[in-house]
Amino acid sequence: MTLSDRASWHRRAGLLPAAYLAALVVLAVAHPLLPQWRWVAIHLLMLGAVTNAILVWSAHFTSAILRVPPPGRRRGEVVRLVLLNAGVVAVLAGPPWVGVGGAAAIFAAVLGHLRWLAARLRAALPARFAVTVHYYLAAAVALLAGIPAGAWMLVVDDAGRSRVLLFHAHVNLLGWVMLTVLGTVLTLWPTVLRTRMDDAAVAAGRAALPVAIAGIALVAAGVLAWWSVLAVAGLAAFAAAVLVTACPAVRAARRKPPESFAAWSIAAGAGWLLVALAVDAVTLATAGGPDAAADRFGAALIPLLVGSVAQILLGALAYLLPMVLGGGPARVRERTAALDRHWPQRLAMTNTALAVFLLPVGPYVRITTSLLLLAALVQFLLPTGRLLLDRR
Incomplete structure (x- = not known):
């Protein structure tokens, strides 16, 4: 595959997560007309933007890490992305049984990705x-465990729904998304900083993986059986795995402090992940039962989705897209400068607005902070769209 072919592929593939993020902006404007807008927003981000990005970029990093050339034809990747996005549309827009079919399509796409890896x-x-x-393999297995739970909730509403919801959310967020993030940041973080990798980074990654997997398993078993002590222990284990991988990352940042939107956005996302895990642990420990825990899960979900997942996704895209679209060093610098424009303002606005939103404030303050978060997303999407649609 030539460099131009590779750039063309990433230009087209990069439009997928960008399109779902743009749909989130539209949803934010039109949400009073949609009774289930929160559920739609979560799945636009998680199933749409994040899962498309993971399928594309984990394949890219796998080829680079294992030093195997990308396939001359990307027929398999195209089939998996078509299955994934057909499934996402069916889940979001179809009636319950159509949504179950969509979940099956997503399952097939992720299973194909797992087999490819x-x-x-x-x-x-x-x-x-x-x-x-x-x-990446462990993350895909986690999502394959979480998808049937989501499909079940589309058609069944019984006394066990709260437990299944908590299982579905934790396995998908901590397993599918955060395991992928921890594995990717191992090599991506020093590259973003433009410094050498810490000598202990690989060993830390190897040590953290079984701890993180064990933590997810404990959380999953704890919420399904509603043994909150077990679930909290699982969250503590997962947080310990995050801290193990963070130590070499912090040492790398001390050698070469972050200077770009990509670096600071990823760092902010890591910080919010630890905050969300702490809030989640307190919520599970103090809830009187699974129904109360499910009702209060939003306290952890907002910092996890907006503070961590979204910021890490935007930071990674801000670094990776200019690099893979080709054109030489000058074009890479030009694209990076476009995506970094006003980044201190965007980063400060995003994290301040989110912190205020999470405080016990009135509805008008929440509306204002939500609009600020939306404005920061639009500030990223506009230059990203121009970059992806520019054929030079």
Whole structure:
């Protein structure tokens, strides 16, 4: 595959998460007309923007880490992305049983992705950063466990719904998204900082993976059986895994402090992840039962989705898209400058608005902070759209 072919692929593939993020902006304007807008917003971000980005970029990093050339034809990736997005549309727009079919399509896409990752890992020579692909494999298994729970909730509403909801949310967010993030940041973070990787980073990644997987398993079992002590222990284990991987990342940042939107957005997302885990642990520990825990889960969900997932996604895209679209160093610098424009204002506005939103404030303050968060997203999407649609 030539560089121009690779750039063309990433230009087209990059439009997918950008389109879902743009749909979030539209939803924010039209949400009074939609009774289930919160559920739609969560799935536009998670199933739409984040899952498309993970399928595309985990395949990219797997090929780079294992030193195997990307396929000359991307027929398999195209099929998986078509299945994924057809499934997302069915889940979001269809009646319940159509949504179940959509969940099956998403399951098939992720299963195909898992098989592709495993085949690449088996065929490759030993590689120093192969642990990243192990994170991707574990993340895909977690999502395959979470999808049936989501499909079940589309058609069944019984006394066990709150437990299944908590299982679905934790397995998908901590497993599918955060395991992928932890595996990717191992190599991406020093690259974003333009410094060498810390000597202990690979060992930390290897040590953290089984701890993170065990933590997710404990959380899943704890919320399903409603043994809150077990679930909180799982969250503590997962937080410990995050801290293990964070130590070499912090040392790298001390050598070369962050200077770009990508670096600071990823760092802010990591900070909000720890905040969300702490809030989640307190919520589960103090809830009188699964129904109360599900009702109060929004306290952890907002910092996790907006503060962590969204900021890490935007930071990663801000660094990766200018790099893969080709055109030489001058074009890369030009694109990066466009995506970094006004980044201190955007970053400060996003994180201040989110912090205020989470305080016990009145409705008008919440509306104002929501609009500020929306404005920061639009400020990112406009130059991103121009970058992806520019054929130079």
